[in-house]
Amino acid sequence: EDQVTQSPEALRLQEGESSSLNCSYTVSGLRGLFWYRQDPGKGPEFLFTLYSAGEEKEKERLKATLTKKESFLHITAPKPEDSATYLCAVQAGSNSGYALNFGKGTSLLVTP
């Protein structure tokens, strides 16, 4: 069965303090790994898609990387506005069509 595990569950950083969020996965035939940001009371906002091991993508202070077993979301010099829940999801060949299988998320709080 496909599994997605995110760690830590919660992370508190000071403004400017860089860190990484982890997403470990076990799937049969990875089609893609997705990162989303979710603010309270809102739907997930798409950030990145990664398709193969070794791939990296960047957007402002965020950088996502992928290996055969896990993905990292690196946050460089975070600002308070980066506070949100970050969700990781996989799209696999073995599950329901193109449905995404989500982890439970990492809740990030960045304090001034």
Next chain:
Amino acid sequence: GAGVSQSPSNKVTEKGKDVELRCDPISGHTALYWYRQRLGQGLEFLIYFQGNSAPDKSGLPSDRFSAERTGESVSTLTIQRTQQEDSAVYLCASSFGGHGEQYFGPGTRLTVT
């Protein structure tokens, strides 16, 4: 352009009543998905529509749940005889083709009392 929209944003209903939730996908997106997000849990897949193909209903938790989609536009998720465990945020997403990134609406928060 306009994103995915959902209505209502909030719905409070009594146990045993039926509810209908609506989703308007991004124009031109052929694929539409429904997910459920219960408190403290990850998003759970419910159902997937792709063009005129038969929907993938494998995520629906019981036969009280059903969904329809008109062509490549609006979708309605219906929950019959609601139970307290149905309380959750119901999220709709659409994508250009099944393999593309999915864009989510703001969700409908359903509370069953």
